[in-house]
Amino acid sequence: MTTQHVSVTVNGTRHEADVEPRLLLVHLLRDVLGLTGTHIGCDTSHCGACTVLVDGTSAKSCALLAVQANGAQITTIEGMEQAGKLHPLQQAFWDQHGLQCGFCTPGMIVESSWLLAQNPDPTEQEIREGISGNLCRCTGYVNIVKAIQQAAAELRAAPEASAGSAGVAAR
Amino acid sequence: MxxxxxxxxxxxxxxxxxxxxxxxxxxxxxxxxxxxxxxxxxxxxxxxxxxxxIRDVSGLDGIVETAGELVVGGRATHRQIQLDPVVAARYPLLRDAAGGIGDPQVRNWGTIGGSCAHADPSADWPAVLIAARATIVCRSADGRRTVPAREFFLDTFVTAIEPTEILTEVRIPRPADRSGGAYEKIERKAGDFATAASAVQLRLGPDGRIAEVGIGLTAVAETAFAATEAERVLAGNAPSEALFRQAGEAAAAQSRPSADGHGPAEYKRAMAAEMTVRALRRATARALGQA
The missing domain is CATH 3.30.43.10 (Uridine Diphospho-n-acetylenolpyruvylglucosamine Reductase, domain 2)
Structure with missing residues (x-):
């Protein structure tokens, strides 16, 4: 079985790798590129812990092959913070105690960044629907929703705060 | 894994x-x-x-309405269909279904053609296409053929498509005036596959009676199927709660659910009836311009 060459831009940095076609995107990120912020939760595409943006579209990286992402722009949790400043979503999760054990948090934040790019002023119901593919087994959803509401308000007031790689890629 | x-x-x-x-x-x-x-x-x-x-194959992800049909490319994502303005204006059955498939990430990537060719017995699109009396276009190196949705879904993960074919488009008849459609699904939790779901597309005649109706059920048999007994109960009759209930019972009787983590067979049959009643109510209200 031959390997295939893939070129991906992750959080603004271009990476090249020769991979087996069966390599999952999440394993490329974690095991080949060392970006372990993206978590593997259920490994069955239900829990959303592995959510990343692929060309600005949120995806469960355990349900995509690395070769499918060849040529794509990818944003992971590591790409949210810019120049030492937390993304408003990261800050809001901190402020609102939106993380308990923290395992679902990377996926929650990346998915929320996609949600807010589509809908900058979501209702609580739209937020809950927007993160319905991301499971928090601490069941800390109340504070997660509050955190997304806080970040949404901040981003509406100062949209340039999302101008990190996530903001640029989210379209 | x-x-x-x-x-x-x-x-x-x-x-x-x-x-x-x-x-x-x-x-x-x-x-x-x-x-x-x-x-x-x-x-x-x-x-x-x-x-x-087939990600780079162009021309497979369009959503175009012709005089008589809505032509949806096989690679159109659930989200594309959910957000499409023509779908929103005239195909409420499709819009209901698209917005309820899986979760946002699934809708971002999953496609109507992939879902149909995969033919999970609990998938949403097969029931919808059966209810809408859609046709499915399959292309191979040797040509093109069109298969009615009602003849496409054969068994669990088994369809009429050949290994050498690609499902390039689904074609949904354009609803006439006084038509309405609806999709009703019960699921255990957000993003889960259906426990039972019913798709309804109907048209009311000038006399207010049900002139045409299609009903597709999912998750309550080895594959999605047309609830033909329920369609017979409804055809030619004036819509009423009692008639919908009778149709729901006919749909349940035609179901062949198996017990699993979603519930016992008897429960699923009851839910097939209930989802059918709800879909009939909403489709009728839409046909009357009330919803």
């Missing part, structure tokens, strides 16, 4: 993709969004020798 080894190609046009499928017949499988196939590969329930990724 790691899939078994396979080769991967990403052809850039349809003739190339179809040629590869023909040359590698029996070992090649088409990869669309991947949200059904890749989990199967990880579980090693599918072990194709070659994946033919």
């Amino acid at each position: 790691i899939p078994a080894q396979f080769d991967y190609v990403r052809p850039s046009d349809l003739p190339d993709a179809l040629r590869i499928l023909k040359e590698r017949e029996g070992e090649a499988k088409v990869l669309s969004g991947g949200y059904s196939l890749i989990p199967l590969l990880k579980l090693r329930l599918a072990q194709p020798g070659l994946l033919v990724d």
